[in-house]
Amino acid sequence: MPALAPFPGAAFFHKGQRSPVITAMGKRLVAEGCGKYRTGPGPEWTDADQQSYAAWQRKLEFEGADANGIPGKASWDRLRVPTATPAPAPGARVASPVPGHRVTTPYRKKGSHWVLGYHTGADYAARHGTPCVAVRDGSVVRSGHDTSFGDFLVLRVGGFDFWYCHLSEQTVKGGPVKAGRKIGEVGSSGKATGPHLHFEKRPAGGGLRSNVAPDW
Ligand SMILES: [Zn+2]
Structure with missing residues (x-):
């Protein structure tokens, strides 16, 4: 059971952001059947990440601004993104x-x-x-x-x-x-x-x- 990545804050998710945390998040979204990626998740925050995350929020029955595709703490914690840090x-x-x-x-x-x-x-x-x-x-x-x-x-x-x-x-x-x-x-x-x-x-x-x- 790998350690889970702590919620990095909503401001972390913006265009131009690159992080292995975003790749790990994308892989979890795909595993949850929420992946909207054409070429698979990568380290850079893109529209596909936002669309995939919005699908995850809707799967949790979040609505409106809570399903805008920008991660919040509640949905993040339920996604259980593993930390990318190797042992x-x-x-x-x-x-x-x-x-x-x-x-x-x-x-x-x-x-x-x-x-x-x-x-x-x-x-x-x-x-x-x-x-x-x-x-x-x-x-x-x-x-x-x-x-x-x-x-x-x-x-x-x-x-x-x-x-x-x-x-x-x-x-x-x-x-x-x-x-x-x-x-x-x-x-x-x-x-x-x-x-x-x-x-x-x-x-x-x-x-x-x-x-x-x-x-x-
Ligand atoms: Zn100092």
């Missing part, structure tokens, strides 16, 4: 994204200086230049710069993205990496009061507000 391979786990360093500011801590009023990831304070490593086998799918997050990397592992922020160095800018491989260095780029790694987890492709507890 961790033995030995593929590392103890910390900043080896030798522990969380110094926890996830969900409240504070008015954070954009959402709480801390959306976990911070690991460490000296400038301390190595940051891939927490699991995965692939670096994004590297870039953001005014808040500074220089960042996104490590995709199954159905989730791990964001490595405020880096001073992006060692790996893309492609597959093994757990434990150095991918960047701690810094204080972007909005940071001192050198630390801000480590955030989201459903793959998820935006601001889609954060979940940063475990791996």
Whole structure:
């Protein structure tokens, strides 16, 4: 029995969104006899996904706006979409994204200086230049710069993205990496009061507000 994918929020489902969660959802819709796909479900949110989801909502006897094809929590939970994250391979786990360093500011801590009023990831304070490593086998799918997050990397592992922020160095800018491989260095780029790694987890492709507890 695989773990179930938590409802990522209705705002997650929009044109241009790509995520393995959407593929897993599509496969479940097909299994429920609600698939309206011409070429089979894929990772990108399309009209066919919306039409298929609407068929699922009607199957549940939802009506009107509740059957508009945009997933809601009630219908999502009943669809039982399996999480796309593979089971961790033995030995593929590392103890910390900043080896030798522990969380110094926890996830969900409240504070008015954070954009959402709480801390959306976990911070690991460490000296400038301390190595940051891939927490699991995965692939670096994004590297870039953001005014808040500074220089960042996104490590995709199954159905989730791990964001490595405020880096001073992006060692790996893309492609597959093994757990434990150095991918960047701690810094204080972007909005940071001192050198630390801000480590955030989201459903793959998820935006601001889609954060979940940063475990791996
Ligand atoms: Zn932080």
